Amino acid sequence: MPxxxxxxxxxxxxxxxxxxxxxxxxxxxxxxxxLKENPSFFVGSQAVLVIPEESVLDAQILVKIHEVLxxxxxxxxxxxxxGSASVVEVIQPPAPxxxxxxxxxxxxxxxxxxxxxxxxxxxxxxxxxIGDVNPGAEISAIGNILVWGCLQGVAHxxxxxNENARIMALRLKATQLRIAGFISRSPDDSLDxxxxxxxxxxxxxxxxxxWEKVGKEDPLPFWRRLLHxxxx
Amino acid sequence: MSxxxxxxxxxxxxxxxxxxxxxxxxxxxxxxxxxxxxxADIGLRNLDxxxxxxxxxxxxxxxxxxxxxxxRKALIKDKRVDGLYLLPAAQTKDKDAVSPEQxxxxxxxxKTEFDYVLIDCPAGIEQGFLxxxxxxxxxxxxxTPEVSSVRDADRVVGLLDKKGEIPMDNxxxxxxxxxxxMVRKKExxxxxxxxxxxxxxxxxxxxxxxxxxxxxxxxxxxxxxxxNHLAQAYRDAAGRMLGQDIPFNERxxxxxxxxxxxxxxxx
Numbered sequence: 001m002p003x004x005x006x007x008x009x010x011x012x013x014x015x016x017x018x019x020x021x022x023x024x025x026x027x028x029x030x031x032x033x034x035l036k037e038n039p040s041f042f043v044g045s046q047a048v049l050v051i052p053e054e055s056v057l058d059a060q061i062l063v064k065i066h067e068v069l070x071x072x073x074x075x076x077x078x079x080x081x082x083g084s085a086s087v088v089e090v091i092q093p094p095a096p097x098x099x100x101x102x103x104x105x106x107x108x109x110x111x112x113x114x115x116x117x118x119x120x121x122x123x124x125x126x127x128x129x130i131g132d133v134n135p136g137a138e139i140s141a142i143g144n145i146l147v148w149g150c151l152q153g154v155a156h157x158x159x160x161x162n163e164n165a166r167i168m169a170l171r172l173k174a175t176q177l178r179i180a181g182f183i184s185r186s187p188d189d190s191l192d193x194x195x196x197x198x199x200x201x202x203x204x205x206x207x208x209x210x211w212e213k214v215g216k217e218d219p220l221p222f223w224r225r226l227l228h229x230x231x232x
Numbered sequence: 233m234s235x236x237x238x239x240x241x242x243x244x245x246x247x248x249x250x251x252x253x254x255x256x257x258x259x260x261x262x263x264x265x266x267x268x269x270x271x272a273d274i275g276l277r278n279l280d281x282x283x284x285x286x287x288x289x290x291x292x293x294x295x296x297x298x299x300x301x302x303x304r305k306a307l308i309k310d311k312r313v314d315g316l317y318l319l320p321a322a323q324t325k326d327k328d329a330v331s332p333e334q335x336x337x338x339x340x341x342x343k344t345e346f347d348y349v350l351i352d353c354p355a356g357i358e359q360g361f362l363x364x365x366x367x368x369x370x371x372x373x374x375x376t377p378e379v380s381s382v383r384d385a386d387r388v389v390g391l392l393d394k395k396g397e398i399p400m401d402n403x404x405x406x407x408x409x410x411x412x413x414m415v416r417k418k419e420x421x422x423x424x425x426x427x428x429x430x431x432x433x434x435x436x437x438x439x440x441x442x443x444x445x446x447x448x449x450x451x452x453x454x455x456x457x458x459x460n461h462l463a464q465a466y467r468d469a470a471g472r473m474l475g476q477d478i479p480f481n482e483r484x485x486x487x488x489x490x491x492x493x494x495x496x497x498x499x
Binding site for chain 2: 012114116117118119134135136
């Protein structure tokens with residue numbers, strides 16, 4: 001019976017993990033068990049996660065998915081909703097904050113959609129975008145930007161001048177990144193990033209590091225704040 | 233009876249919208265559907281030329297819209313295939329001569345009597361584009377394996393969803409002029425690359441072939457030439473439109489490749 005809650009298929013670009021109807025939490029547990037049975041089988045592969053149309057994605061689940069896949073050395077390239085690729089947009093009310101420091105006290109926009117060429121999305125707070133940003137599309141935020149998908153367009157964080165803002169994406173392939181007044185363009189010979197990366201302002205402009213590295217240095221990385229801020 | 237209106241669009245010009253409209257329409261008619269090809273490219277009509285029906289035009293789209301004749305009188309029957317008709321665009325007016333409401337009404341009228349209305353959309357995303365998509369239930373986005381074409385297609389898909397209110401599930405793409413030899417050498421985008429970006433269903437994959445140029449100049453859709461391998465690719469695409477489950481042969485290998493593989497000479 002548990003088998004119809006979870007399916008793992010191979011594809012040309014990696015593996016497809018499909019959660020069927022039912023509780024996402026249970027499905028993740030199943031996935032974790034399955035991956036533990038064959039710990040080395042999927043090492044280094046890319047995964048696309050397909051979730052049922054009606055299911056609710058929240059921060060806890062996202063973090064859990066990331067942890068489970070990381071433990072098996074699988075990198076997540078995309079989360080797809082079953083059925084239509086149609087636009088689902090969820091803007092959450094501002095997350096209640098525990099520590100009202102100036103930087104943290106921002107609205108959080110939690111948006112689930114794919115941005116196509118020519119589309120623009122601008123928010124006056126932090127932005128968590130679940131979906132891809134295609135080339136030719138633009139996203140901007142007063143605060144941080146976290147793209148749970150492939151970022152290929154233009155992203156501008158810290159739009160009103162916050163140099164501490166960060167841009168993070170599962171696959172960071174942006175045409176151009178802007179943080180406050182800094183601009184960086186993609187290198188001409190860019191390789192396809194395999195791991196999630198974070199962009200921030202360093203001493204010589206914008207630097208890009210892997211999520212893992214930043215996570216080790218910063219005990220409370222911004223995405224934790226973003227993701228957890230929501231359930232408090 | 234209520235048929236389906238399908239707009240053939242692309243954003244970028246010169247990728248093969250008109251040729252696709254002519255061939256998909258003829259292929260649907262060969263399958264027994266009644267089909268009207270509607271040229272929405274007012275001022276720059278050429279679907280009639282591609283169909284070889286130019287010399288039979290008496291009335292055009294504008295005459296129908298302004299009430300001079302009813303649409304049945306303006307339709308030109310294609311003598312080569314049963315059930316295939318053309319409603320030509322006007323050559324003398326421009327795109328502002330028609331309003332979206334008028335276009336929508338006309339398409340509704342035609343749909344009551346025919347199985348399919350294929351709308352040949354002008355290039356661009358201005359008024360002509362909006363007129364062409366307003367009455368459509370489905371869309372086929374023609375894309376060639378070039379970065380600029382894919383970029384425009386992505387933009388158009390976003391607009392179809394928003395302005396045309398065509399649901400994502402009813403938007404598919406037709407990859408035109410693919411060259412498998414270049415794809416294999418990684419010199420050309422592959423269908424899967426385009427699919428990954430656009431995230432819509434693939435209706436058909438049409439190889440690049442010079443016989444299209446010959447047939448276009450002769451005014452005879454290539455799909456009417458039964459032996460041509462492009463004809464099969466168009467027929468397959470039309471079959472998929474009708475909901476048939478047809479595997480993609482042309483997608484992964486050429487005929488020569490298939491033969492070589494059969495003898496174990498290629499992989």
